[in-house]
Amino acid sequence: MRFATIRHLGIKELRSLARDPIMLGLILFAFTAAIYSAATAMPETLNKAPISIVDEDRSPLSARIVDAFYLPHFLSPVMITQAEMDARMDAGLDTFALNIPPEFQRDLLAGRQPTIQLNVDATRMSQAFTGSGYIQTMITSEVTEFVQRYRGVAAPPVDLALRARFNPSLTQAWFGAVMEVINNVTMLSIVLTGAALIREREHGTIEHLLVMPVTPCEIMTSKVWAMGLVVLVACAFALVFVVQGLLSVPIEGSLVLFLAGTALHLFATTSMGIFMGTIARSMPQFGLLLMLILMPLEMLSGGVTPRESMPDWIQVIMQIAPTTHFVSLAQAILYRGAGLDVVWPQCAILVVIGAVFFGITLVRFRKTIGILG
Known part of the structure; x- marks a missing residue:
């Protein structure tokens, strides 16, 4: 050549x-x-997910749960009625719709196990998967703090020392x-x-x-x-x-x-x-x-x-x-x-x-x- x-x-x-x-x-x-x-x-965490809440209990505990959702993970919750929930999900307005039933606080303090319904628009894959875990953790934390009167964290039996190499902040x-x-x-x-x-x-x-x-x-x-x-x-x-x-x-x-x-x-x-x-x-x-x-x-x-x-x-x-x-x-x-x-x-x-x-x-x-x- x-x-x-x-x-x-x-x-x-x-x-x-x-x-x-x-x-x-x-x-x-x-x-x-x-x-x-x-x-x-590539989102780091859940970001500005739209959520609506049906609060049929109207109790201090349900108010705490509503106040737990805020930016940047969630948009400010839209308070709706039971009749509006399905229509908003069908229209794609909400990724999550939370339904707090009547007498939720009273049943919880009475030792019963009340259920909160969470509706998820699964077509929004990343938000649906990540957000469901977020909401579960947030509700559990608020309910536990309300019942125990303080926000406590149980000490794990094993302490895991996390060391993220090459990308410390993940x-x-x-x-x-x-x-x-x-x-x-x-x-x-x-x-x-x-x-x-x-x-x-x-x-x-x-x-x-x-x-x-x-x-x-x-x-x-x-x-x-x-x-x-x-x-x-x-x-x-x-x-x-x-x-x-x-x-x-x-x-x-x-x-x-x-x-x-x-x-x-x-x-x-x-x-x-x-x-x-x-x-x-x-x-x-x-x-x-x-x-x-x-x-x-x-x-x-x-x-x-x-x-x-x-x-x-x-x-x-x-x-x-x-x-x-x-x-x-x-x-x-x-x-x-x-x-x-x-x-x-x-x-x-x-x-x-x-x-x-x-x-x-x-x-x-x-x-x-x-x-x-």
């Missing part, structure tokens, strides 16, 4: 990308607004921001290289390249380094200015080491993008093919669900996916501050996977070039 030729062809790819406002907008959105929204859209936004960067690196590297090849085929410039003294390997290598460089620069920008700057997420490890590992990952994913570009004949076809490939790569890589909880056969199959090892490498460096002595196995595996993907794609690309010629 002639490196001067590869450099000039890569610069041509960068100029072509610079004239594509849609792709530039996608890159800008993926590494700014998408990361911010993914981080802030802030979910930290996880969401970094994982969105990882996912967007994979997505954009595949999209940019595949779209670059399809764009040349649609514009007819691929035929111009066939009559020039360039080889398929040089053409493919130029697309890999050019699009990989764009994603790498965008990734570095997102980590420094969006993740660390705007979201104030601490990065424990070396950014240089992470970007080096990202480059190895891009070697594999850009090759995948070119391979998919040789299969698809248009951008709509490429988009459909992308959904079939990208979703399993992201969902089964271990970033969303721990790989240990997946079936054994899926764990074996996903060993050949570069995202599996990239997620492991990225989490080790960015979350736990790992060095090269820890992540070198993932780096070595990414090199092997990238070389295999590049070789397979080059064979396919040569066949496609031969057909077009």
